[in-house]
Amino acid sequence: MSRAGTTTSAPAERRTRAVSRPMPEKVNAVVRGRCLLVREDGAESLTIEEGDVVVSDGRRPYVLCSAPGIEPLDSGGVAMDPGSRMAHLGGGEEFVCVSGHIDLSSGDLLRRALPELIHVRAVEVEAPVLGWLIAQLVAEMTTERAGSVFASDQLAQLLFVQVLRVCLADAELLPAGWLRALADERLGPALRLMHGDPSRPWQLEELARAAAMSRTAFALRFRKAAGVPPLTYLLNWRMTLAARALREEETSVSALARSVGYTSESAFSNAFKRTVGIAPRRYRDAARAAVRG
Numbered sequence: 450m451s452r453a454g455t456t457t458s459a460p461a462e463r464r465t466r467a468v469s470r471p472m473p474e475k476v477n478a479v480v481r482g483r484c485l486l487v488r489e490d491g492a493e494s495l496t497i498e499e500g501d502v503v504v505s506d507g508r509r510p511y512v513l514c515s516a517p518g519i520e521p522l523d524s525g526g527v528a529m530d531p532g533s534r535m536a537h538l539g540g541g542e543e544f545v546c547v548s549g550h551i552d553l554s555s556g557d558l559l560r561r562a563l564p565e566l567i568h569v570r571a572v573e574v575e576a577p578v579l580g581w582l583i584a585q586l587v588a589e590m591t592t593e594r595a596g597s598v599f600a601s602d603q604l605a606q607l608l609f610v611q612v613l614r615v616c617l618a619d620a621e622l623l624p625a626g627w628l629r630a631l632a633d634e635r636l637g638p639a640l641r642l643m644h645g646d647p648s649r650p651w652q653l654e655e656l657a658r659a660a661a662m663s664r665t666a667f668a669l670r671f672r673k674a675a676g677v678p679p680l681t682y683l684l685n686w687r688m689t690l691a692a693r694a695l696r697e698e699e700t701s702v703s704a705l706a707r708s709v710g711y712t713s714e715s716a717f718s719n720a721f722k723r724t725v726g727i728a729p730r731r732y733r734d735a736a737r738a739a740v741r742g
Contacts, residue, residue, distance in 0.1 A: 474550055475504070475549075476503070477503045477546055477547070478548075478579075478586075479499050479500065479545075480547055480583060481499055481543070482544030484496075484497050489510045490509050495568055500576060502568075502583075502608070503567065503568050503569075504563070504566070504569075505567075506563060506566075509566075513546065547583060547586060547590070549605055563623075564623060569612055574615075575614055578611050582604055582608045585604050613628075616628070617631075625674060627640065627675060627682070630682075633670070633674050635661070635670065636670065636671055636674055638659040639660045642659055647683070647690060653680065688720070691709050691721060695732050702730060717729070
């Protein structure tokens with residue numbers, strides 16, 4: 450997670466709002482007061498209370514505001530105090546929000562598995578832990594103690610873990626995907642087998658046996674939770690691993706093919722192109738060009 454920043458609102462008579470530009474996994478944790486989250490797609494506004502945490506995947510922009518209908522203020526243009534890392538809107542102290550974003554640049558699978566918008570309320574079972582983490586995060590950000598930047602980054606990561614735990618505790622609210630499947634205690638063993646040894650030519654019978662289910666019952670339950678059949682999921686997992694290796698490593702395409710279960714480079718290249726839409730070498734070249742540019 451990037452370094453978080455805090456925002457203090459203006460008093461009620463000088464209400465204002467800050468725009469959140471589209472950004473992968475934007476996080477807002479309300480420390481004091483309350484606000485409205487208004488999405489620009491016209492969806493129903495949310496009331497964000499003290500102690501609430503909101504995580505957005507950035508696909509649809511929104512604003513945080515004291516009331517709708519006020520001209521937005523771009524949060525990127527608000528001056529931040531380098532010492533306290535706080536940005537002030539107006540002179541009031543009625544509202545404080547810790548904001549930041551989570552870097553999931555190498556975690557496409559996790560990003561796709563998360564809901565578009567997660568709202569963890571202060572009344573949730575995990576809320577006491579979240580409240581403690583938020584309080585510690587604010588304390589680290591507003592002091593100049595040794596290691597405060599490092600400590601605040603780690604606390605922010607833990608905050609995100611707690612948000613994930615809330616999602617897993619109510620997996621029915623998750624979109625179909627690996628995270629929802631992982632939350633299913635019956636499917637978990639099969640997922641761990643595929644993740645632990647993706648190069649093995651897993652058969653449906655083996656995976657169903659690990660889940661202590663019949664082939665038919667396992668296949669139906671897996672597809673409902675993950676959104677795809679088990680062996681399609683395995684293919685997608687292999688291609689996810691391969692894409693990450695192509696972006697981040699110097700492994701040859703032939704060696705990479707073997708590491709994800711293919712006996713020939715051509716078979717792997719064809720599977721990768723069908724799944725990702727581009728051949729492995731072209732994918733690697735494009736990824737490197739994007740980093741340079």
